Every structure is written in structure tokens, then in C-alpha cells.
Amino acid sequence: MDKKIRVLVAKPGLDGHDRGALIIAQALRDHGMEVIYTGLRQSPAQIAQAAIQEDVDVIGLSSLSGAHRSLFPKVVEQLRERNADDIFVIGGGVIPAEDIPYLEERGIKKVFTPGSTTDAIASYIKELITPSSQSIAQSPKRIAHIGIAVKSIDDVIHFYHHVLGLHLSRVEEVPTEGVKVAFLKIGDTSIELLEPINEQSTIYKYIEKRGEGIHHIAFEVEDIEARLKYYKEQKVELIHDTPQPGAHDSKIAFLHPKAANGVLYELCEYKGEE
Amino acid sequence: MDKYNSAKDKWSHDVQKNLKRFPERKQTFTTSSDIVVEPLYEPDEKTEKYVENLGFPGQYPYTRGIQPTMYRSRFWTMRQYAGFGSAKETNKRFRYLLDQGQTGLSVAFDLPTQIGYDSDDPMAEGEVGKVGVAIDTLHDMEDLFDGIPLDKVSTSMTINAPASVLLCMYIAVGEKQGVPKEKLTGTIQNDILKEYIARGTYIFPPKPSMRLITNIFEYCQEHVPRFNTISISGYHIREAGSTAVQEVAFTLANGMAYVDAALEKGLEVDRFAPRLAFFFNAHNNFFEEIAKFRAARRIWAKIMKEHFGAKDPKSWKLRFHTQTGGSTLTAQQPDNNIVRVTLQALAAVLGGTQSLHTNSRDEALALPTEESARIALRTQQIIANESGVADTVDPLGGSYYIETLTNEMEEEIKRYLEKIADIGGAVQAVEDGYMQREIHQAAYEAQKRMESQEDIVVGMNKFQVEEEINPDLLKVDEQLEIEQIHTLSQRKEKRNIEEVQQSLQALEKAASSNTENVMPYILNAVKAYASVGEICNVLRKQFGEYIG
Numbered sequence: 148m149d150k151k152i153r154v155l156v157a158k159p160g161l162d163g164h165d166r167g168a169l170i171i172a173q174a175l176r177d178h179g180m181e182v183i184y185t186g187l188r189q190s191p192a193q194i195a196q197a198a199i200q201e202d203v204d205v206i207g208l209s210s211l212s213g214a215h216r217s218l219f220p221k222v223v224e225q226l227r228e229r230n231a232d233d234i235f236v237i238g239g240g241v242i243p244a245e246d247i248p249y250l251e252e253r254g255i256k257k258v259f260t261p262g263s264t265t266d267a268i269a270s271y272i273k274e275l276i277t278p279s280s281q282s283i284a285q286s287p288k289r290i291a292h293i294g295i296a297v298k299s300i301d302d303v304i305h306f307y308h309h310v311l312g313l314h315l316s317r318v319e320e321v322p323t324e325g326v327k328v329a330f331l332k333i334g335d336t337s338i339e340l341l342e343p344i345n346e347q348s349t350i351y352k353y354i355e356k357r358g359e360g361i362h363h364i365a366f367e368v369e370d371i372e373a374r375l376k377y378y379k380e381q382k383v384e385l386i387h388d389t390p391q392p393g394a395h396d397s398k399i400a401f402l403h404p405k406a407a408n409g410v411l412y413e414l415c416e417y418k419g420e421e
Numbered sequence: 422m423d424k425y426n427s428a429k430d431k432w433s434h435d436v437q438k439n440l441k442r443f444p445e446r447k448q449t450f451t452t453s454s455d456i457v458v459e460p461l462y463e464p465d466e467k468t469e470k471y472v473e474n475l476g477f478p479g480q481y482p483y484t485r486g487i488q489p490t491m492y493r494s495r496f497w498t499m500r501q502y503a504g505f506g507s508a509k510e511t512n513k514r515f516r517y518l519l520d521q522g523q524t525g526l527s528v529a530f531d532l533p534t535q536i537g538y539d540s541d542d543p544m545a546e547g548e549v550g551k552v553g554v555a556i557d558t559l560h561d562m563e564d565l566f567d568g569i570p571l572d573k574v575s576t577s578m579t580i581n582a583p584a585s586v587l588l589c590m591y592i593a594v595g596e597k598q599g600v601p602k603e604k605l606t607g608t609i610q611n612d613i614l615k616e617y618i619a620r621g622t623y624i625f626p627p628k629p630s631m632r633l634i635t636n637i638f639e640y641c642q643e644h645v646p647r648f649n650t651i652s653i654s655g656y657h658i659r660e661a662g663s664t665a666v667q668e669v670a671f672t673l674a675n676g677m678a679y680v681d682a683a684l685e686k687g688l689e690v691d692r693f694a695p696r697l698a699f700f701f702n703a704h705n706n707f708f709e710e711i712a713k714f715r716a717a718r719r720i721w722a723k724i725m726k727e728h729f730g731a732k733d734p735k736s737w738k739l740r741f742h743t744q745t746g747g748s749t750l751t752a753q754q755p756d757n758n759i760v761r762v763t764l765q766a767l768a769a770v771l772g773g774t775q776s777l778h779t780n781s782r783d784e785a786l787a788l789p790t791e792e793s794a795r796i797a798l799r800t801q802q803i804i805a806n807e808s809g810v811a812d813t814v815d816p817l818g819g820s821y822y823i824e825t826l827t828n829e830m831e832e833e834i835k836r837y838l839e840k841i842a843d844i845g846g847a848v849q850a851v852e853d854g855y856m857q858r859e860i861h862q863a864a865y866e867a868q869k870r871m872e873s874q875e876d877i878v879v880g881m882n883k884f885q886v887e888e889e890i891n892p893d894l895l896k897v898d899e900q901l902e903i904e905q906i907h908t909l910s911q912r913k914e915k916r917n918i919e920e921v922q923q924s925l926q927a928l929e930k931a932a933s934s935n936t937e938n939v940m941p942y943i944l945n946a947v948k949a950y951a952s953v954g955e956i957c958n959v960l961r962k963q964f965g966e967y968i969g
Contacts, residue, residue: 161532161548163621166661166748169861170868187621187969188536190544212532213788213897217547243787243894261752261785262881264872 152276153203157185157194159222162212167239171207174265175272191218195225198234204276207268208238208255215242216249223254235275239263274373287366291415292330292337296350296362300329300342307331313338321394326350339365363401363411371398371416378402390416425467432477435489436460439479443494450493450812458812460493464819474719475824478814482722484715484827485815486773487738492811498776499801500577500742504529504554505788506901508564511554515569517791521798526607527577527778528565529553530587535622537583537957540905549902552788553579557909558952562590563597572600576607577652577742577776582624584611585633586956589944592645608649608698608742611637614675615654617851619661619860621969624957627848629964633939634679635686638693640940649698651679652742658856659702660748662864665709666830668702669717670837671847671856673724677838678847680729690729694736703765703772704746710765711817712826714741714772720831720838743769744778750785754880754888758782763800770804771817777801787894912950920949925959932963 156172158165165187172182183201185194198206206226208219219238226232238250239259247258256275259268297303300318307313313331320327325348329340341362343351353362368374371390378385384406390398393415402412450458461478464471476482479489488494501518503526504511515526530553533545539557540549549555556562566576571594580587588609592602613630616623623630634651641650655663655672663671676697683693701717703710721739725731745765750758759782766779779797781789789797805811817823844850851857870876877883924946931937939960946956 160546161536161538161544161622162552163532163616164660165621166864170662170865173861173865174868188544212548213551214547216899221547241785241787245894265868266872 152180152205152272153201154180154182154272155185155194155198155201155203155206156182157189157197157206157208157222158187158210159189159191159194159208159218160210160212160214161188162210162214162240163187164211164240165209167211168207168209171209171239171265171268175207175269178269178273180269180272191221191225194222195229195231198226199229199231203234205235205237205272208236208240210238210240210242213241215240216246219250219255220253227254237268237272237275239268287368287414289367290336291365291367291413292339293364294339294341294362294413295360296341296353297359298342298354300327300340303340304329307338307340319394320344324348324350363413365399365413365415368414368416371400371414374414375400390414424469424472428472428477428480429463432461432480432489435479439489439494443490445490445493446495452809458809460490461814462816462819474828475818481726481734481737482719483738484719485818487718487740487775489814491773491814492770492805493814496805496811497770497774497801498525498575499523499798499805500525500527500776500778501794501798502527502529502577502579502744502778503794504531505552505895506550506554506897507905508554508556508561509567512565512567512569514791514794515565518794518798519569519574521795522802523798525575525577525776526569528579530578530580531555532622534587534953535580535582537586537624537953537961539952539954540902540909542954545902547902549905550897555901555905556587556590556953557905558912558950559590559593559947560912560950562587562594566594566598570600571595571598572604577610578607579610581610581613581616581620581622582630583953583957584609585637585940585943586947586953588637588641588645588648589940589947592944593948602645604647605645606647608652609637610654610700611651612654612675612679612700614678614847614851615657615672617967617969618658618671618675618856619663620654620657623967623969625960625964626967627852629960630967631679631682631848632935633960635683635688636938636940638683638696639686639688639938641696642688642692646696648696649740650693650696652698652700653679654700656700656702656744658860659704659746661860662748662867663860664863665704665706665713666833667837667856667859667863669713669720669830670834670841671860672699672701673717673721673834674838674841674847674850674856676721677724677728680725681846684729690725690731691733691736694725694729694731695733695738698775699739699741701741701743701769701774702746703743703769705749705761705764707764707768708822708826709830710768711772712823712830714743714769714774715823715827716830716834717741718773719827720834740775742776742778743772743774745769745780747780747784750780750782751878751881752785753885755782755786757880758785759796759800762797763804766801767804767808767810770810771815773815783894788897790893790895792893909952913952916950921946921951921955924949925951925955928956929959929963932960 156168172184175182223236235256237257238255308315316330316332318329325345327342331338341350384403386403387400390400393399396418398416400414404411475484478486503514531550532548534556538545540555595605638650653676655668658671659668718739722737725737745762762779779800781793781797783793841850874882928942928946931939931942
């Protein structure tokens with residue numbers, strides 16, 4: 148049985164608008180968290196003190212009076228002074244978008260503005276507190292494709308299509324990568340043929356250096372962000388820290404070959420059907 | 422039929438009387454097709470029941486409005502709530518709004534002022550000048566009204582726990598301008614019960630707070646007779662998430678508690694009740710909002726006449742200010758808010774409001790810019806001058822839907838009033854947290870309906886677009902807090918400190934005796950330039966503080 152997530156919902160300063168704070172407190176309780184609400188008019192020091200006493204995992208600050216710029220960072224400072232900066236601080240209220248980077252630079256993990264749903268806030272907190280090694284260490288869903296570098300798709304298509312009998316599902320050019328690709332379906336995976344269309348293409352350089360052959364293996368995954376974050380924590384070397392846009396609305400990222408015995412792995416997350 | 426005719430005769434007589442003071446805006450009112458618009462439209466069946474339930478405008482139970490001619494003579498007062506930063510800066514915004522055709526002032530104070538802290542108090546950190554103007558001493562109040570003659574404008578002040586202090590400052594500014602306090606007009610909010618329920622700017626516990634309020638009633642009926650001594654507010658109850666029925670029910674319950682407190686103090690109902698005013702919200706459900714205002718008027722009239730035995734018709738009339746619903750505005754696609762505000766303002770006008778604040782489109786993002794504030798004011802001016810809805814009294818009276826809704830809301834509101842009476846009245850219900858729980862429950866359910874898309878909020882949970890953040894927003898200069906503190910310390914040094922201390926000691930003594938009225942003592946302290954914080958600290962010492 149997991150320990151319940153503990154949250155302190157706090158109103159710093161003199162602002163009396165607590166409709167949002169109360170709704171979020173109740174919604175987080177409905178999501179199985181233990182929530183303590185401070186009531187109105189708490190100083191940053193009182194909030195930090197209460198967070199430590201109540202042994203919470205996260206503090207949610209709410210202000211609608213415009214005092215967030217001065218008060219939210221003070222709460223982070225007060226936690227630091229008490230060696231309690233492992234407690235996450237998030238915030239919400241009437242906060243102009245341009246203030247968000249200011250607050251994030253000062254240690255506020257995330258700012259939720261009007262219109263955020265309580266579900267989104269709850270799942271953010273869950274993700275924050277339980278970076279859930281068990282869920283992320285799950286296997287990728289399948290091999291999405293195996294990438295093979297070739298000098299010319301036209302030259303090899305006869306072999307793959309007519310001799311091996313693989314179904315050609317699509318051919319397209321990806322100018323940003325300097326490649327033309329052809330996908331050949333096999334079971335629930337594919338062979339991806341990669342042909343360089345210019346000399347800047349990484350595929351061109353690959354073929355120059357190592358000749359034609361298997362270039363990379365791609366895994367389909369869910370929640371690519373969380374997975375990259377987890378890999379990073381596990382000191383896996385990455386080519387991309389954050390997901391890049393791929394074809395057909397997908398998000399992709401490459402691991403460095405150094406991380407996997409010289410094999411280049413790609414992660415793909417598809418929106419809906421591939 | 423007899424009863425109907427005599428009521429109508431009385432109305433015609435009232436109209437004639439009224440027209441001498443406030444002639445109609447036009448010689449004749451017509452539509453674009455030259456159809457003449459009558460002052461009032463009447464039912465086909467001229468029954469006694471009509472007279473009892475609706476009555477003629479300006480007649481008990483005031484369902485159709487509190488004046489016989491309503492907006493045919495004068496539009497409602499267009500009163501935009503404003504204030505931010507320093508008194509000097511706010512003074513500029515006030516003059517701008519008056520130049521733009523606004524007809525009354527409405528002061529927003531910053532939170533430290535509202536909770537009785539000076540700008541240099543550690544509790545004020547980060548809040549100085551943010552949601553309103555920072556007022557520390559009479560000096561600031563003099564700056565605030567510089568060049569604005571107090572005998573020419575009426576001023577509404579959103580101030581509650583320290584209402585006595587700010588009213589005294591207003592009186593003192595008037596005296597300096599040569600305007601006697603008997604001539605001052607305006608309103609102080611002074612409604613502490615809804616602060617415990619919904620708004621949060623309380624200082625003292627309920628008992629001494631109720632005493633301060635009755636002290637103000639008593640003082641004003643003698644000395645400031647044209648000032649509304651309280652604005653009993655449902656606005657914030659609604660913003661906190663209540664339903665329309667709860668808004669009216671809890672507000673009227675609070676109103677009854679103030680009347681009870683004043684009667685207990687020995688005041689005569691017909692001397693203070695005519696100065697009670699109300700403040701409601703206008704949300705999106707158009708017809709429900711209109712019916713709400715009509716039901717509220719009818720119930721209050723009955724309460725004052727039947728329950729409290731008031732004899733003066735002025736005591737029966739529920740006069741109210743309306744503000745459009747801040748919590749209905751979205752941060753997404755902020756220009757859509759102009760449309761919401763228009764509908765809400767129209768509901769308030771069709772419901773017979775006496776004054777109106779229309780919100781600015783950018784209020785879910787920040788304080789309004791000058792441009793947004795102007796559009797908000799223009800919205801009311803368009804409704805008044807272009808739509809024709811103000812050309813006949815209570816144009817929706819007699820609509821099957823409106824009258825049925827009005828009746829049903831009245832029933833629901835009465836049920837709540839009975840429940841609160843069973844608990845022991847509004848003060849007890851507040852202390853038990855009854856109203857707070859009811860409101861929170863309603864707010865939570867509304868949130869869930871919105872998240873499940875059962876309730877659609879255009880641009881927020883449906884019809885979203887990718888949008889550029891940010892339009893131009895108003896920013897309060899961070900430097901202001903430092904400057905305000907600096908000015909305060911200079912001004913504190915220049916005062917006659919002996920005079921300040923004497924006035925505060927006298928106030929402390931008056932506060933400690935239960936029978937003394939503190940108002941004259943506060944007025945003296947204010948004139949000696951004692952600060953809001955100093956005065957409130959004296960009272961804190963005597964009264965204690967409320968912990969929410």
C-alpha cells in the first residue's frame with residue numbers, strides 16, 4: 148500500500164478569495180490525497196512551518212490579489228532556510244502568463260492559471276511525487292520499426308516488396324532530416340528504409356562511414372516525457388532531452404548509441420493510431 | 422378591481438409628483454417605427470392579486486421597481502469600481518472616469534487598508550496598492566479626492582471592517598473642502614457578515630463588529646443623514662460559488678441580522694432602515710437573474726413591513742447596486758467577456774438596479790487597463806442610450822416565465838430564511854459555518870459540471886483556440902510599496918504626536934465601554950492624522966481578532 152500524497156493548500160498574504168483553494172482541496176481529497184488547508188492570511192514563514200509540521204509532499208499556493216510575485220518565491224526561500232526544499236511548491240490564481248517564467252526561475256514548480264481543471268492539477272501532483280519508477284520501467288509497447296540505411300530506395304524496393312513480399316505502406320520525404328523514407332509493414336511492426344537526399348543528411352554520413360545496413364531500432368512508448376525524465380535520472384545518455392516533433396503528429400527522441408552498446412534506439416509516441 | 426384602480430390612481434399621482442423633481446428624459450418615447458412607448462404596460466386582468474404580488478412601480482411590494490418612473494426619468498448610476506496604487510494615481514483614474522461620463526465614484530482599497538494594516542506593517546508585504554488604493558492617513562484621502570468636490574459626486578467605498586475609519590476620513594476631507602457632513606452622499610459597504618462568509622477581510626470577532634456597525638447607523642442618522650450606512654452584499658457570496666437563490670437568501674438573512682442588532686441597540690427602525698442599501702451580482706442565466714432581483718425586492722419589502730413593523734415606505738424599499746459577475750469571466754479569449762458583461766448588465770437593468778458596475782474584459786488576468794475600463798463603461802452607456810430597454814418601466818413584468826421564476830425563487834429563498842431562523846439567525850449561522858458549507862458545496866458541484874462539460878463555458882471548455890498570450894495588462898509598479906512606506910514614515914514624523922496619542926487613548930477608552938459610540942473618537946483621531954493601522958490596532962486590543 149502506497150503512502151498517501153500529502154498536500155498543504157495555502158493562502159499567502161491578505162487575499163480572501165478562497166473559492167479556488169477550497170475547490171482544489173476537495174478535488175485532491177477526492178483523488179485520494181490528504182489535504183490540509185491553512186485558512187486565510189498566512190505569512191510565507193507560517194506556510195513553510197506548517198508544511199514541515201504536517202510532513203507534506205507538496206504545497207499549493209493560491210493568490211488572486213497580485214501579490215504572487217513577492218509572496219510565492221518567499222515560501223520557497225523559507226523552505227530552503229529550513230532545509231525543506233524537497234517539498235515541491237506549485238501555485239495558481241490570477242497570474243498573468245508573463246509572470247510564470249519569473250516564478251519558475253524562483254523555484255515554483257508549476258503555475259496553474261484560470262481554466263485549469265482539477266483533474267489536471269491532481270495528475271500533475273501524482274506525477275511529481277511518484278515519478279513512478281514502476282510504471283516507467285515498464286517495457287516499451289512494441290518495436291515500431293527497424294531503420295535500414297540504403298543508398299537508393301528505388302534500387303532495393305524490388306527486393307523488399309517483390310522478393311520478400313512486404314507490403315509497402317508509405318513513402319515520404321522528410322526534408323528537415325534530409326531523408327526519403329519508405330515503410331514496409333511486417334506483422335505489427337515495419338522496416339523503415341532511409342535514403343539520404345543530400346550530403347548534410349545524417350544518413351548520408353552514416354553510409355559514408357559505415358556503409359549501408361541497420362541504422363536504428365524504434366520503440367513505441369507511452370508518456371515519452373516521463374520516460375525521458377526517468378532515463379535521465381538513470382544517467383542514460385540521450386541525444387534528445389525533450390521530445391522532438393516526428394511525422395504524423397508523433398513525438399520522437401533518440402538515445403545515444405553509447406548508452407546501448409553502439410545501437411541507436413529511437414522512442415516514438417503516437418497520437419492515436421500510427 | 423377597486424383595489425386595482427385605487428393602486429393605479431396612486432401610481433399616477435406618484436408619477437406626477439416624481440416628474441416635478443425628475444422630468445422624463447424625452448418628451449415622448451417612441452420606437453424606430455414611431456410606435457409610442459408608454460411609461461408602463463398593464464395586465465389584461467386587473468385583479469387584486471396583481472396589486473398584491475406585483476403592484477405598480479414604486480408601490481409595495483415593489484416587484485416592478487422602487488420608483489414610479491424608473492429609468493424614464495433618470496438612468497441608473499453608472500459607477501465603476503476603481504483604484505490601484507497610490508492615492509494620486511487613483512485620483513487621476515477617477516477624474517478620467519468622471520470626464521468619460523461616469524456619474525458616481527466607487528473606491529477600491531488595497532487589502533492592507535481593508536484589513537486595517539498600515540503599508541509598513543509586515544503583514545502588508547506584497548499587497549500594497551495591488552487590488553486597490555493604499556490609504557494610510559487622512560493625507561492619502563486628501564490626495565484621493567483632490568479636485569473632486571464631494572458635494573457634487575456620490576462615493577461608494579468598498580470598506581468593511583474599518584468602515585468607520587474611512588467614513589470619518591471622508592467626512593474630514595469634506596470639511597476641508599467646506600462641504601458639511603450633512604450634505605455628503607455615498608455608500609460604505611460596512612457588511613461584515615459576508616466577510617466571514619465569503620470575502621475574508623474581517624478584523625474583529627462578530628460581536629464587536631456588529632457594535633461598530635450599529636455605532637455607524639446611530640452616528641449617521643444624526644450627522645450624515647444622506648449616506649447609505651451599509652451595503653448588504655450578496656455579490657461576494659455569489660462569487661464564492663453560491664447559487665442565485667443562496668445569494669439572495671444569505672444576503673437578506675444578513676440584512677435581518679443588522680436590523681435586529683440596531684433594534685437591540687434601541688434605534689428606531691424607520692430612522693435607520695431607509696439608509697440600508699444592497700449589492701447584488703449579475704451572472705449569466707439571463708431570466709433567472711432578472712427574476713432574482715424582482716423576488717429580492719418583494720421579500721425584503723414583506724420582511725420590513727410584516728416582520729419588523731416598519732411604517733415608512735422608504736424602509737420597505739430594497740435599493741441595490743449591481744456588479745456583473747467576475748467569476749464568469751474567462752482568461753481565455755478575453756474579448757468574449759465583453760459579451761458576457763453586456764448580457765449580465767442587461768439583466769441588471771431589466772431587474773431594476775439603482776446603480777451598476779460593468780466588469781472589464783481583462784479581469785480574469787489582471788486589474789483592468791484604461792481601455793478595458795472604458796469599454797466596460799461604454800457597454801452600460803449603449804444599453805442606456807441605444808437599446809430602448811430603459812424607455813418603459815419593468816418591460817418584462819407579466820411574462821409568464823419571469824413571473825413564475827420570480828415566484829419560485831421567492832419560495833426557495835424563504836425556505837433558506839426559515840432554515841437560518843431555525844439555526845438562530847445569520848450571526849449564529851455564520852459562526853456555525855452553515856452558509857460557508859452550503860456555498861462551498863454549490864461551488865464544487867459547479868466546478869465538476871464544468872469539467873465534465875455538462876456546463877459549457879465558451880472558449881474555456883469548448884470552442885477553444887490557440888491564443889497568443891498576452892494582451893496589454895495593467896501592472897502595478899513594484900516600486901509603489903517602497904514609496905508608500907517612505908511617504909508614510911515622513912508624514913508620521915510631521916504629525917503632532919501628542920495629539921495623535923491623546924486621540925487614540927480617548928478612542929481606547931470609548932471602545933472599552935460598551936455604551937459609548939466610537940464614531941466621534943475615530944473622527945478626532947483621523948483629523949489628528951492617526952493612521953488606519955494605528956486606529957485599528959487600538960480596536961484590536963479592545964475587541965480581539967477573528968481567526969477564520
